[in-house]
Amino acid sequence: MSSPKKRIVPEEGGKSPVTAVLDYPEPSTVPGLNLQCTPGNDVECVTAQVGAGANVVLFTTGLGTPTGNPIAPVVKLSTNASLAQRMEDVIDFDTSAIISGQATIEQEGESVLDYVIKVASGEVRTKAELKGQADFIPWKRGVSL
Numbered sequence: 001m002s003s004p005k006k007r008i009v010p011e012e013g014g015k016s017p018v019t020a021v022l023d024y025p026e027p028s029t030v031p032g033l034n035l036q037c038t039p040g041n042d043v044e045c046v047t048a049q050v051g052a053g054a055n056v057v058l059f060t061t062g063l064g065t066p067t068g069n070p071i072a073p074v075v076k077l078s079t080n081a082s083l084a085q086r087m088e089d090v091i092d093f094d095t096s097a098i099i100s101g102q103a104t105i106e107q108e109g110e111s112v113l114d115y116v117i118k119v120a121s122g123e124v125r126t127k128a129e130l131k132g133q134a135d136f137i138p139w140k141r142g143v144s145l
Contacts, residue, residue, distance in 0.1 A: 024139055025051035042067050044139040046074060051138075056120050058112070066090045067135045068128025073119050075126055077112065092119075092126050 019032030025048035028034045036052060038045040042065045046057050050072045057074045059067065064087040068074050075092045078084040084094035093115055097103035103111075118124040128134075 024048045027052045039139050043135045043137045047136050064090050068133030070134035070136055073126045074128050
């Protein structure tokens, strides 16, 4: 009798331990993975991250929210090829090569890092910057629309 094959399921959030849980928009003071309390609204969330001191925001999206920020560049990462093709004017970086098996997570991670370094150095501008998308909404505690 053969033993069943072990099924490996990637963890969506990774395997890093959470080192801090921050309020909106509390800056990080502890190294490691920090989680910030924000509403689900994309613009309010990015506003909190930038308010807490983020210099570049990596915004993963499966739907293609077209958002930017007046203070820090917002790099939009597509999670699937059809989105990247359909919204090429919004998406800065297509990570679908991982899902299609054309690249490993590590390879794509290196490519994203190279891109972010170019954005941070001013060598490349995000599509939101080029379009003048400078969205900013502070969160009023309670219900967000």
